[in-house]
Amino acid sequence: MARPYSIDLRERVILAVERDGLSRNAAARRFGVAISTAVNWLRRHRDTGSAAPGKMGGHKPRKLIGVHRDWLLERAKTDFTLRGLRAELAERGIKVDYRTVWAFAHDEGLSFKKKRAARRTAPAQGGKAAQAMEEVSGAA
Numbered sequence: 001m002a003r004p005y006s007i008d009l010r011e012r013v014i015l016a017v018e019r020d021g022l023s024r025n026a027a028a029r030r031f032g033v034a035i036s037t038a039v040n041w042l043r044r045h046r047d048t049g050s051a052a053p054g055k056m057g058g059h060k061p062r063k064l065i066g067v068h069r070d071w072l073l074e075r076a077k078t079d080f081t082l083r084g085l086r087a088e089l090a091e092r093g094i095k096v097d098y099r100t101v102w103a104f105a106h107d108e109g110l111s112f113k114k115k116r117a118a119r120r121t122a123p124a125q126g127g128k129a130a131q132a133m134e135e136v137s138g139a140a
Contacts (some may be wrong), residue, residue, distance in 0.1 A: 004053035005053070009033070013033065042063065062100075064089075068106075072108075082102055
């Protein structure tokens with residue numbers, strides 16, 4: 001994520017408009033910023049009294065906690081898909097995206113493996129039994 005412009009630059013643009021009487025467009029050109037940036041800085045200064053940037057980043061609390069978490073854990077005891085869980089949550093009035101449901105399932109260690117995937121490690125059915133390595137290579 002890009003860093004915000006310095007407070008010094010913001011204040012110089014604001015002073016150029018308010019004290020020196022430049023237009024927003026001229027001030028933006030003088031200081032090498034976009035016109036929309038200068039307009040937004042002046043609007044922010046007018047509304048809040050400061051041109052300081054707003055908060056960037058931070059922690060966003062999870063939506064699937066408490067009662068919703070308990071319901072999801074109970075629901076995940078049977079077959080599920082992430083898109084299906086998302087649809088069921090929407091029916092319950094909880095609007096979340098696919099990524100939120102994926103993160104919940106990942107954090108809780110939930111996964112559902114199809115039966116074919118579980119059989120990959122099982123021996124082949126009806127095939128010849130595996131021989132010892134010595135028998136195959138002819139070494140004693």
